Amino acid sequence: MKKRIIALVLVTAMLLMAYCLVSCEDENEDEDMDGEYLVLVNKENAIGEDYVPEELVDVNTDYTNGGKAIMLEKTVAEAVLSMIDAMKEAGINNVSITSGYREYSYQKTLFDRYIANEKAAHPDWSDEDIRKEVLTYSAAPGTSEHQTGLCVDLFTTEMEGLWNYGSETPNNPYDKGFAETDAFAWLQEHAHEYGFILRFPENKTDITGYSYESWHYRYVGEEHAKKIHKKGITLEEYLD
Ligand SMILES: [Zn+2]
Numbered sequence: 689m690k691k692r693i694i695a696l697v698l699v700t701a702m703l704l705m706a707y708c709l710v711s712c713e714d715e716n717e718d719e720d721m722d723g724e725y726l727v728l729v730n731k732e733n734a735i736g737e738d739y740v741p742e743e744l745v746d747v748n749t750d751y752t753n754g755g756k757a758i759m760l761e762k763t764v765a766e767a768v769l770s771m772i773d774a775m776k777e778a779g780i781n782n783v784s785i786t787s788g789y790r791e792y793s794y795q796k797t798l799f800d801r802y803i804a805n806e807k808a809a810h811p812d813w814s815d816e817d818i819r820k821e822v823l824t825y826s827a828a829p830g831t832s833e834h835q836t837g838l839c840v841d842l843f844t845t846e847m848e849g850l851w852n853y854g855s856e857t858p859n860n861p862y863d864k865g866f867a868e869t870d871a872f873a874w875l876q877e878h879a880h881e882y883g884f885i886l887r888f889p890e891n892k893t894d895i896t897g898y899s900y901e902s903w904h905y906r907y908v909g910e911e912h913a914k915k916i917h918k919k920g921i922t923l924e925e926y927l928d
Contacts, residue, residue, distance in 0.1 A: 753784040782846060782871070785841070840904075844866065885906055887904050
């Protein structure tokens with residue numbers, strides 16, 4: 689009789705465990721993957737010419753590179769400021785935001801400028817090849833994540849010797865430079881705690897469509913950022 693009871697208890701426990709595993713998985717699958725901070729903008733998913741974030745705010749210029757005017761979505765602005773404050777507490781005092789929200793027309797100006805530069809550098813290339821080249825490092829207007837107001841490009845004064853920082857030009861040494869800073873090492877450990885992910889990691893170009901950008905951080909909210917960080921995946925893979 690005793691053995692039977694023990695067996696019964698064991699079977700019940702196993703069933704309960706199995707049920708928990710299944711229902712926990714269900715919970716993951718039911719998760720709201722259309723959250724307001726999960727919008728996917730990339731080469732295949734344009735945001736459109738007319739999109740403007742609902743709640744844009746001016747970022748406190750104490751936190752921007754050279755005190756320049758930068759706008760971000762309200763929640764993202766708060767999150768990035770507390771992240772920079774935390775970096776200061778950790779002894780990293782030289783970080784600022786160098787780019788945030790970009791309106792469609794600005795992205796168009798940038799893109800057209802890169803096209804002109806490439807044409808000048810490669811007069812024998814076809815228009816298609818020129819466009820292809822520019823697309824490896826710059827978003828076509830309407831496909832830049834910066835138009836969402838949900839991402840930032842960060843800057844540190846450790847980088848000041850480098851040219852053209854923040855303008856996302858090809859073979860720009862500032863990529864390698866930022867990846868070598870204390871700020872970057874800290875962000876690798878902590879950005880997700882503030883809701884940010886490294887949006888274009890090294891060796892993920894085939895998935896994101898962009899070269900490695902060690903300075904570009906995208907807000908997805910804490911919960912999702914932690915999961916993405918833990919899994920070591922890109923936003924594209926997370927939403928797939
Ligand atoms: Zn960027």
